[in-house]
Every structure is written in C-alpha cells, then in structure tokens.
Amino acid sequence: DPSGNGEECGEENILSGFKTTAVLKDSAREKTIFLHGKLDEQEAVVILQKTPITAASVAEMFACSKLKLEMRNDIYSTYHLQPPAHLNVLKATVVCPATEKHVKKYQVQESFLVEETGEDYLSITLPYIQEKSFSLQWVFNILEKKAEADRIVYEDPDPDVGFVLLPDFKWDQKQTHDLYLIAIVHQRDLKSIRELTAAHLPLLQNICTKGKEAILERYGLPASKLRVYFHYQPSYYHLHVHFTALASEAPGGGVERAHLLSDVVQNLRADGGFYRQRSLSFPLRADDGLLAKFQQAGRL
Amino acid sequence: DPSGNGEECGEENILSGFKTTAVLKDSAREKTIFLHGKLDEQEAVVILQKTPITAASVAEMFACSKLKLEMRNDIYSTYHLQPPAHLNVLKATVVCPATEKHVKKYQVQESFLVEETGEDYLSITLPYIQEKSFSLQWVFNILEKKAEADRIVYEDPDPDVGFVLLPDFKWDQKQTHDLYLIAIVHQRDLKSIRELTAAHLPLLQNICTKGKEAILERYGLPASKLRVYFHYQPSYYHLHVHFTALASEAPGGGVERAHLLSDVVQNLRADGGFYRQRSLSFPLRADDGLLAKFQQAGRL
Numbered sequence A, B: 001d002p003s004g005n006g007e008e009c010g011e012e013n014i015l016s017g018f019k020t021t022a023v024l025k026d027s028a029r030e031k032t033i034f035l036h037g038k039l040d041e042q043e044a045v046v047i048l049q050k051t052p053i054t055a056a057s058v059a060e061m062f063a064c065s066k067l068k069l070e071m072r073n074d075i076y077s078t079y080h081l082q083p084p085a086h087l088n089v090l091k092a093t094v095v096c097p098a099t100e101k102h103v104k105k106y107q108v109q110e111s112f113l114v115e116e117t118g119e120d121y122l123s124i125t126l127p128y129i130q131e132k133s134f135s136l137q138w139v140f141n142i143l144e145k146k147a148e149a150d151r152i153v154y155e156d157p158d159p160d161v162g163f164v165l166l167p168d169f170k171w172d173q174k175q176t177h178d179l180y181l182i183a184i185v186h187q188r189d190l191k192s193i194r195e196l197t198a199a200h201l202p203l204l205q206n207i208c209t210k211g212k213e214a215i216l217e218r219y220g221l222p223a224s225k226l227r228v229y230f231h232y233q234p235s236y237y238h239l240h241v242h243f244t245a246l247a248s249e250a251p252g253g254g255v256e257r258a259h260l261l262s263d264v265v266q267n268l269r270a271d272g273g274f275y276r277q278r279s280l281s282f283p284l285r286a287d288d289g290l291l292a293k294f295q296q297a298g299r300l
Helices: A055-063 A100-106 A116-134 A137-143 A198-217 A261-270 A288-294 B057-063 B098-104 B118-132 B137-143 B196-220 B261-270 B289-296
Strands: A019-027 A032-039 A042-050 A066-073 A076-082 A090-095 A111-116 A154-156 A163-167 A180-185 A226-231 A241-245 A258-260 A280-285 B019-027 B032-039 B042-050 B067-075 B074-082 B090-095 B110-116 B154-156 B164-169 B180-185 B226-231 B240-244 B258-260 B279-286
Touching: A019 A100, A032 A100, A032 B057, A042 A100, A055 B019, A055 B032, A055 B042, A066 B164, A111 A116, A111 A288, A116 A288, A137 A163, A137 A180, A163 A198, A180 A198, A198 A226, A198 A241, A198 A261, A226 A261, A258 A261, A280 A288, B019 B098, B032 B098, B042 B098, B110 B118, B110 B289, B118 B289, B137 B164, B137 B180, B154 B196, B164 B196, B180 B196, B196 B226, B196 B240, B196 B261, B226 B261, B258 B261, B279 B289
Parallel strands: none
Antiparallel strands: A019 A032, A032 A042, A042 A090, A066 A076, A076 B090, A090 B074, A111 A280, A154 A163, A163 A180, A180 A241, A226 A241, A226 A258, B019 B032, B032 B042, B042 B090, B067 B074, B110 B279, B154 B164, B164 B180, B180 B240, B226 B240, B226 B258
C-alpha cells in the first residue's frame, strides 16, 4: 500500500490492468484526461474526470482532511488539502474495444485559422460541400415531424420565414443557466450565412423575434440573457441559429466561429452582398477535408 | 472516522473550523467552488479547486483504486473510481480576513446583454467613461518604459502607427498553447473601437502585420494559430489588441465581446463610419455602473 492511508487495491478493478499507450487529450482546466491503451489485449479509450465539488460535501471535507501549508502572503494563503478518499471520487468512462475512429474522436487536433474570401467560397468551399453531399436527412426528419416531434419547443410553419425551435442535444434541459436551443429554418436551399442576402432579412427578423418570445415564454429567460448566433463554418449545411444562455460559456461561441444574429441583420441591411463578398475567418481542424482543399489551393 | 477508510482528521487543520455562510460561485466545469464564511470569528473566502490529472499519476491510480460499475451499454461503460487519498489532493486558497470587496470579487454576477447604438455611445457610455475617468497611468508607464520595460516583446515607437507588444499577466509564458499578448497603441486619444475611422487603417494594419511577425519570431507561432481581436467594452479605455493562441479558449474570446481585427479592418475599409454608427452588443455585469446608466436611460 504505497499511500500509507490504509487503502487497498479494489477487488475486481478491471482498470488495474490498463496500460496507457498515449495521452489523447489533457484538459487541465476541466481536470479531465483522455487515454488510449490496452485492456486485456483489447484497444481501449479511458476518460478520467474529476467530479465537481458539491456544496453539500464541503463541511465534511473541511472537518476531516489533511492540510499542508503551501504559501502565505499577507491575508492570502494556499494549502494542499487531502480529503478522505470517499469524498473525492472520479468518473471513469471506458470504451472497449475501441476502434480507430474512437481514438481519433478524442485526440486533440491542431486547428488552423483560415481566411476565406468570397471567391474562395465559390472555388473551394462550395465545391467541397457539394462533392461531400453531407446527408441532411435528420434535419428534414425534424422539419417534417418524422423525428423529434415531441422535442419541438416552437414552430412557425411558414415556408419562407418559418422555422422549428428545439433544444440542442448538448443541453440536458434541467436548468436554464446552460440553455441551448437551435432554430432550423424551413427554407431548404440556404446552406449557411454565406448565402444570405437582403432578401432574407424577413426570415432573420422573424427568427430573432419569435425565437426570443418562445424562449421567454417557455423558460422565462429574456433576450438580455441570450447569445443568438450562427456558426461559420456550420457543422451542417442547412441554415440554423444557436440560442444559448449568456451565463454559459457556450462551446463554439468564440469570435473565430460565431456571428451574432443582430450583427448579421445590420450587415445585410447596410449591404445586401455583405456575406457573399467579405472575407470570413474560421478555424479548421487538421483532419478536416476542407483544410486540405485550402492547402491544395495555396490559401494556407 | 466517517469514511471508514482509516483516514484521520489532519492535525493543525485550521480549515476544520471554517463555517460556510454562502457559496459565492460553483464552477462545475472547472471543479472549483468559492465559499464565503467564518474562520476563527473572522470573515474569510475559501476557494477549493480540484487539481489536474497528471499523466504521470495515472498508472498508480489505475493500479490502486476502488472501482464501482455505474453503467454499461455495448462497448461503453462508466465507473466511479476512488483513488488513494494521496493521489487526489485539492488546492485550497484562503483569504482571511476578507473584506466586502473580496467577497464581491468572487461572487458570480448576473450579466445582461446590452445593445448600444451609436447615439447610446455618445449619450450614455462616453459621459460615463469621462465621469469615472479611470486611471490609465499604468498604461502610460508601460508606453514610457517607466514600468514593465523588461517584459516588452516588440515595439514600434512611431507615435501614429506604433505600439508596444507584451505578454498579458494571465499568461505564464511557459508554453505557447495558451499564448496571450497585448498590443497597446502609442496614440493616446483612442478609447476603443467605437472611435476608429478609416483614418486608423494604417495603425490597424501595422499592428496586424508587425504583431504577427514578432510573435512568429519570438514564439514560433504563425498567424494561422492566432486569434487577434479587440474587446468591446474593453476593460480599460486605451486602445489595445489581444493576441491569443487559437488552441486556447481565451477568456473574453466570446462573440458577445470580441471583435476580430481582420473584421474591423474590412468593416472600416467598406465604411469609415462603421464603428461610430453601428449597434454593438456586449454583456455587462449586474454590478457594472454602466449597466445602471443604460437602465436609467430606459435602454434595458
């Protein structure tokens, strides 16, 4: 027992035989580590994650921990605090047997910022999207109520300015401080903000007004608590708008990928060709096929 | 010993007497909790923070932990993993005695999204900035080499298009994946992007080109790995540009506050009055004096 704390190796601890071959990702901020390795001769991915500190546990933690002073300066001091083991459990997620695809999914990927001109869109990005012809069947299923119909929070069925509003899968709907909904337009030929012109202002205004109203009514969150934006590049090429709680750091809410709906409306009002002509910057992962196309075109 | 693990309350554990009166902030994502309470009859703030999982510790953690199956589904399974206490230390930071100001600093604050028109800037924001006359002495000290001169990474001394580039205090300069530098302009009368016109394009181009060159030379990071942006509202009203590593989720990099330098340049090229006339959205904390001004003006 190397700890000297009276701990014993757990019985039936199948992870005790796990041999790490690579650290796929090490997220210091989130206290999570993603490991690739072997478990009983099989490929496996193991994710170790420290758990949040609950308010309910701190009294016992303070009462019964070992404390070691690290630094003291005026009114500030820092300590190492070693709580009893049962108050400090981690979450382990195991994928076994893991395929190459699982390993790649968790691997940290370098990203590169690409600056796409209007011409780059027509000569590089649009042909790539058309060539890949990503399936949008799941989007059409939602719009046609063939799937997820019970999840719809609001719908305006108008074919031109209408949309369906429903919770994003990343949101567990248990609290509004991380609210995340998606508005998917009924129009089927709009791939992304690149294709928006002044003709789409009624659609955008409608999503802005009715989306915010529906969220206020259903969740009690006013417009001043919302971040409403597009992604460019989007993760699928059917126009949709993200509604996230301002209080949460939404994934994909960074300035390098997100475009506020209110800015898009203003830009199109001032110049209907704004999104056809302007250079747009966005990050692409090293394994993204579109990055290869930009590299082949000598644009990176 | 409630844990049954043979732990004993640490001797000289001054935190054992801490009585929590309020949870100031509970950051589940970062596994950190901020508490306000009493320590020996004195006001105190205690921050408990789980520590990152190091690759070096996982072998011992796997070999000698208790494991409890939580869920199994096909190739996926999740467990509770209880490592020996010594492998699972927290960091505790104590501020004692703590003033009202300390408590407020750590308290989570509601934020509200404000949409500021060009007129709002002139009638609400600018008078507020002038009334408060925030001190910029520390900025002038840097520009005049009276402070932090040894931290300067690059300088263009030109009074019109020149700037000083130096690391932000949030960056420990130990690795480039969280690189964070600030370019502070030598011009003294530019408060923020609100005051930029086409006349400032040479300044912005110069910062963009020479800032990126200096970072490539010193840190080996090319422009495609950088996020270069302004904040609006900024945290101080002397024009400055943030250079952060694309790989890091920079605090304040969200679309609701950040404006890419490349977009600012394009916008000013197309319309020199862009930043004087457009509505700009930004979040304000509930305790921000500027929010009160917008509320008094009936703009929220």
